Amino acid sequence: MDAYSQTIVEVAEALAASVANLQVTRRTRRGDALGAGSAVVIAPDGYLLTSAHVVEGSMAGTASFGDGRETGISVVGSDSLSDLAVLRADAGDLQPAQLGDAEELRVGQLVVAIGNPQGFSSSVTAGVVSGLGRSLPVGRRGGPQRLVENVIQTDAALNPGNSGGALVDSARRVVGINTALAGFGLGLAVPINQATRSIISALMRDGRVRRAQLGVAVAPRPLAPPIAARLGRRRGIEVVQVIEHGAAARAGVQPGDLLLAVDGVAVEDATDLQRLMVGERIGKPLQATLLRAGDERTVTLVPEELTA
Known part of the structure; x- marks a missing residue:
């Protein structure tokens, strides 16, 4: 096996147990709707990190893991202005992913996206960091908008259901949370950095972020x-x-x-x-x-x- 393939295989195997597939039920004007997304395990006692828009308006949901377990989930806290949310799964002894630092990324660097696109669980795609310092407008529909700055642009294939999943570097560290499709062949991820870690801590501690x-x-x-x-x-x-x-x-x-x-x-x-x-x-x-x-x-x- 060539070195490039070997790196991707090692990343995929290392993160297989740390990325969960989400199924959520939302109440809409047309009735209940089933949606899909992904989440990253950040603590062994059931804490998961995902995109806020994945669980926005959700009534109920489940998470399934690489070891075959499927459990209920609850929203611990959600922050629409960073498009991040922390969930709690009814499960213990999970394998948390190692969080990296997106500030160390360079354009052209290999990254791997792992998630649940179109319902195909534990899918792996690879590409490079196509750009750094992008802006992503986020916020509640009809409410105030805020730019998430320093967003990562990648050409690793992302599709609906990838949101909330992991963008991983070659050292097997999660450097971003996949959040949006920017166009054909382009995706965006919220970076894991000092500011993001503060948001995660606030959501776990208080259930919300005060700014x-x-x-x-x-x-x-x-x-x-x-x-x-x-x-x-x-x-x-x-x-x-x-x-x-x-x-x-x-x-x-x-x-x-x-x-x-x-x-x-x-x-x-x-x-x-x-x-x-x-x-x-x-x-x-x-x-x-x-x-x-x-x-x-x-x-x-x-x-x-x-x-x-």
């Missing part, structure tokens, strides 16, 4: 090089909208300001800001450093809780 907000909408990408060069700075996030009566408005923040730092931590894109807006900051004053018309200034803001 702070400053009351601004910011440009999702870093400043374009010509603008950054003209300003003489490389860091900074452009404020494109200030929410009326929000924390930023009360502090005097204006559209067009550049947000340079939050409590001394430099920020240069929306992901940096989202990472800092954890629940612990709600109601606690913080210092924000701004650049306006070439002048640097510091304002005090009191973040509020983001409500979906």
Whole structure:
């Protein structure tokens, strides 16, 4: 067997017991509907990680495992703004997957997708990381939308039912949770990184994720090089909208300001800001450093809780 095939076989065998197939029943206007998805075992006592949209609106569900066991599942917590959910299966002595770090991924790197596409359980596809730093709009239908940043793009074949399954590197570590089809031959996965681990911990602990907000909408990408060069700075996030009566408005923040730092931590894109807006900051004053018309200034803001 060639080295490429050997690597994929080893990944598939190592994760065979750590990726579950999900069947969920949802109540819709047309009656109950059966849906399928996948989940990754993250703790031996029954905790599973999946995509929030897989279990959204579900009434009941089951998980089946590589050893033949099939059990009921319950939703421990779901976060539509990251498209992640934690489930609890009525089973013990499960084999958890090893979680990796998507920050270490490189374009062109081999990845393997494992899941339950079209009801074909424990299916394995392989490809490469096609792109990094993609954006995925998520959120409840008809509700607020938020960009999940640094999403992984892959050409490993994904189909309906793969959502919630594992995207695995050649070292057998789960580096992403497959979440969406971007088009023919392209798929997207929510990265496993420090921010994702915080969300998982919050869902396991509290059943929900609390986020702070400053009351601004910011440009999702870093400043374009010509603008950054003209300003003489490389860091900074452009404020494109200030929410009326929000924390930023009360502090005097204006559209067009550049947000340079939050409590001394430099920020240069929306992901940096989202990472800092954890629940612990709600109601606690913080210092924000701004650049306006070439002048640097510091304002005090009191973040509020983001409500979906």
